[in-house]
Amino acid sequence: MxxxxxxxxxxxxxxxxxxxxxxxxxxxxxxxxxxxxxxxxxxxxxxxxxxxxxxxxxxxxxxxxxxxxxxxxxxxxxxxxxxREIDLTVTAADDRTYTITPSLVDAVGRRETDDDIDVYIDRHGVAGLATALSYAVARERGNVTHRLMAQDLDISPLAAELVLQALRPIVHEHYGIEDSGASIDALDVDDRDAADHA
Incomplete structure (x- = not known):
């Protein structure tokens, strides 16, 4: 479409x-x-x-x-x-343009099951979620951090991190981005070794 x-x-x-x-x-x-x-x-x-x-x-x-x-x-x-494929670009009253894609529709669809997405939409609207989704794609590609997103959008780093984490599965499903690196939980580190090196 x-x-x-x-x-x-x-x-x-x-x-x-x-x-x-x-x-x-x-x-x-x-x-x-x-x-x-x-x-x-x-x-x-x-x-x-x-x-x-x-x-x-x-x-x-x-x-x-x-x-x-x-x-x-x-x-x-x-x-x-x-x-059917959705790819519709709209211009908001503030002259910013947003592209409505299946990934954005998917993110909105998770509103009822993901409190972080629900809260973000309540505070920033669907247009704000579209912007957060573009940051989530950039982050998964290694181009931005949650702190940069927070600074650009004038939101708290915690709010940025929460929505980026909530959008992560959507980004991986729709954009074919390979997982890179390991999470802290996945690392096999002995707590005593970490304390010795601190």
Whole structure:
């Protein structure tokens, strides 16, 4: 669902409204992200994986199909559905531009299950989350730190670290960035040796 110059204004507005629904309703975003990750899946697959009630799952899938962000991939029973690629750039009132991608929709979809993402959206909105996601990608590539993000965005280093950690799995799923280095927990260090060298 890329915004291109050969599309009519009506198509672009419809696309924007469809994506806006995803960004305002985390359960829809979560379901869209599931189809995007799986490639193709049935409603039964989705309701099992996401622990949805059957009626709710069918209602949500129908809404996503009607919105044009999910399509029927295989009409044989049971039907298989697939997410359509979203790549929509919007300009905010402050003239900053934001690109709405499947990774951003995935992050919004995790709002109900990740308190750090939920708090960040409450404080900074979805546009702020989009900015944090770009910092998360840069951090996983080794280009920025949480302190630089905190300084750039005028937030606390703790808030920056919390959202970057929450967004880390999304970055690795969507951007194909290899894990680099080891966490402190993964290091095999004898506490006595560390104390001797301190």
């Amino acid at each position: 890329s915004r291109t110059s050969n599309r009519t204004d009506g198509d672009i507005v419809r696309d924007f409204l469809s994506v806006a629904d995803l960004l305002e309703e985390p359960p829809l975003a979560r379901l869209y992200a599931y189809f995007a990750r799986e490639g193709e899946a049935t409603v039964q697959d989705a309701l099992t994986a996401l622990d949805l009630a059957q009626g709710t799952a069918y209602t949500y899938v129908n809404r996503l199909v009607d919105a044009g962000v999910v399509e029927v991939a295989d009409d044989e029973q049971p039907r298989h559905y697939a997410a």
